[in-house]
Amino acid sequence: MSTELNAASNFIRNIIDEDNRSGKWGQRVETRFPPEPNGYLHIGHAKAICVNFGIARDYDGVCHLRFDDTNPEKEETEYVDSIIDMVKWLGFSYQTPQKEHLYFASDYFEQLYQAAEILIQRGKAYVDSQSAEDMRTNRGTLVEPGKDSPFRNRTVEENLDLFRRMRAGEFADGTHVLRAKIDMASPNINLRDPAIYRIRHAHHHRTGDAWCIYPMYTYAHPLEDAIENITHSLCTLEFEDQRPFYDWVLGELADAGMFTRPTPQQIEFARLQLTYAITSKRKLRQLVDEKHVDGWDDPRMPTLVGLRRRGFSPESLQLFCERIGVAKSASWIDMSILEQALRDDLDPKAPRATAVLDPLKLIIDNYPEGKQEDCQAPVHPHFPERGMRTFPISRELWIEREDFQAEPVKGFFRLFPGNKVRLRYGYVVECTGFDTDADGNVTAVHCNYFEDSRSGTPGADNYKVKGNIHWVSAPHALAAEVRIYDRLFLDPNPDAGDKNFLDAINPNAKRVTQAYVEPGMLNFAPEDRVQFERHGYFVADRHDSVPGKPVFNRIVSLKDSWAVKPAKGGGK
Numbered sequence: 398m399s400t401e402l403n404a405a406s407n408f409i410r411n412i413i414d415e416d417n418r419s420g421k422w423g424q425r426v427e428t429r430f431p432p433e434p435n436g437y438l439h440i441g442h443a444k445a446i447c448v449n450f451g452i453a454r455d456y457d458g459v460c461h462l463r464f465d466d467t468n469p470e471k472e473e474t475e476y477v478d479s480i481i482d483m484v485k486w487l488g489f490s491y492q493t494p495q496k497e498h499l500y501f502a503s504d505y506f507e508q509l510y511q512a513a514e515i516l517i518q519r520g521k522a523y524v525d526s527q528s529a530e531d532m533r534t535n536r537g538t539l540v541e542p543g544k545d546s547p548f549r550n551r552t553v554e555e556n557l558d559l560f561r562r563m564r565a566g567e568f569a570d571g572t573h574v575l576r577a578k579i580d581m582a583s584p585n586i587n588l589r590d591p592a593i594y595r596i597r598h599a600h601h602h603r604t605g606d607a608w609c610i611y612p613m614y615t616y617a618h619p620l621e622d623a624i625e626n627i628t629h630s631l632c633t634l635e636f637e638d639q640r641p642f643y644d645w646v647l648g649e650l651a652d653a654g655m656f657t658r659p660t661p662q663q664i665e666f667a668r669l670q671l672t673y674a675i676t677s678k679r680k681l682r683q684l685v686d687e688k689h690v691d692g693w694d695d696p697r698m699p700t701l702v703g704l705r706r707r708g709f710s711p712e713s714l715q716l717f718c719e720r721i722g723v724a725k726s727a728s729w730i731d732m733s734i735l736e737q738a739l740r741d742d743l744d745p746k747a748p749r750a751t752a753v754l755d756p757l758k759l760i761i762d763n764y765p766e767g768k769q770e771d772c773q774a775p776v777h778p779h780f781p782e783r784g785m786r787t788f789p790i791s792r793e794l795w796i797e798r799e800d801f802q803a804e805p806v807k808g809f810f811r812l813f814p815g816n817k818v819r820l821r822y823g824y825v826v827e828c829t830g831f832d833t834d835a836d837g838n839v840t841a842v843h844c845n846y847f848e849d850s851r852s853g854t855p856g857a858d859n860y861k862v863k864g865n866i867h868w869v870s871a872p873h874a875l876a877a878e879v880r881i882y883d884r885l886f887l888d889p890n891p892d893a894g895d896k897n898f899l900d901a902i903n904p905n906a907k908r909v910t911q912a913y914v915e916p917g918m919l920n921f922a923p924e925d926r927v928q929f930e931r932h933g934y935f936v937a938d939r940h941d942s943v944p945g946k947p948v949f950n951r952i953v954s955l956k957d958s959w960a961v962k963p964a965k966g967g968g969k
Contacts, residue, residue: 407723409448409664413456413629421659422628426458429627430484431618434464434602435471436678438483440699440714440735444669447718449631450489461498461625462491467617469601477602483701488711498625502617503603505624509612510564512620513575513594515653516646517556522593523549524559525576532574535581536589542582543589549578563596566609570596577616579645587638588645591615619643620650622661630661633668634727640665667724672889673732673959674699675898689902690885694940696950697885697906707882708926708936708952713742732884733957740953743926743934748776750786751821751867752914752929752949754879757798758841758871759812761826764792769870772822772852788915790823793871795913800866801842803831810863812842818864821930825850825860867930874913878948879935881908884959912949920944926952 417424428449432438438446453460462484466472481499484491491498502509516522525532525546537543551559563573575594583589593616598609612620619642622630630643640663647660675681676699684690684698693700696707704714717738721730751774769789776783796812805813812818817827826844834840849856888901914929921927923939933954942948 426456429461434476441669463500469599713739747928753795755798756795794868879912
């Protein structure tokens, strides 16, 4: 086992530890992450990736990336490429010194077919020619047993003939299915002769038109695990009821000599249920198709491409998954836990800078025109070794509009007529007045500065002020588009019960402002992150930001402004 194993113990690790003690797998640990390439990965997949790849890594094993491309009607190469990119972006590898463990279910179509013929020959599978409606009716309910198909007792020879003709393309879609022959009276409805092959005359993104019958996922999955010599098949709880079939089909094929024992062990853990988010592929697609968001990589989306564009770091997602742990029972995780993991990851990494998001002109009337001086501030306040950043101060500055009130409310300590504040890293100024337009809107604020009050000089200690505001020099500031992102939904459970999740969309989840940032941001590179002091953590947009013309996305605010809500029930 790796000496770097430092993750918290959980029931999966306990199982693996016991397997290693007993020598069940000869100290070997092989897991797999088996996404279907029919959409973009989301935050729930991040947990599955971290669990599967993380456990394999910590036990000096390997995790296979396998695409379960058994449904040709929904799968695209675009999704394959995106999934590969996201696994690598999250910091994981399916490469070993000996081999790249990248697989596709379609690699095994011939072996899966041969396994089905073996089941037929052993009397464990048959071709059913009922209509889909009759199959549903005869399957029974949770409280009533199913009824045997009238085709259940076909001979082995008849079943083999029909199945081979299915493969040859003689029949239309839906004419026949191949079913496992188990027990139509089983209390587990998944053991009531589940379908294992269906006819689909559809073009496959890898095999083209070579096949017109395709295996069902629940049949293909255990076989793929066994073919790849997976030891621990880790999946989410919705597959728990499928485990008896997983074990049944591998047991039958092991008895037939196709696989050796021990066969892979399926282990289920709770999927990620995150408040203020949805992870249904269908509903995510609806958001995209109906233009509620700007695409799959919209920074408001819980897709991994969206989280990446938002500015989430791979390390923050790994930290989040580590903190929520791995459990056997389902529970809700509040969005604030994800956001705090992000803050904790970015705080020591992100350099500091100044940005004014809602600009208001501040004119220092007694500061000489044309004069400018350099001010300095730390690149990071907790790491002096990272040095200082330099930016100019001049007669005209940009300040935040909310930092001035013509008629201050009680407890307001920033700029108002007659009040003194410190310009952060600069001088103390005293407000002397303001200008307005014809509608009474404040267009500029006037002040005077105290020449002996500059930060870092002995005279600065003579001035005691309660307000400290940030600013950028107007002639030197860099104009930038800033996108303020927030949670996409106002309701912690937007699609619970009979709710229409579209009704819970937050109309303020995206706001775009023309801001000014300090001139040192001129050559900030796409995907570089920064903390704009006071405003939060931001990232240069990976697509739209270019040196000299930056576009920043707010990743997360400095503090959580959302009250923690109950996991179930009402809205915000």
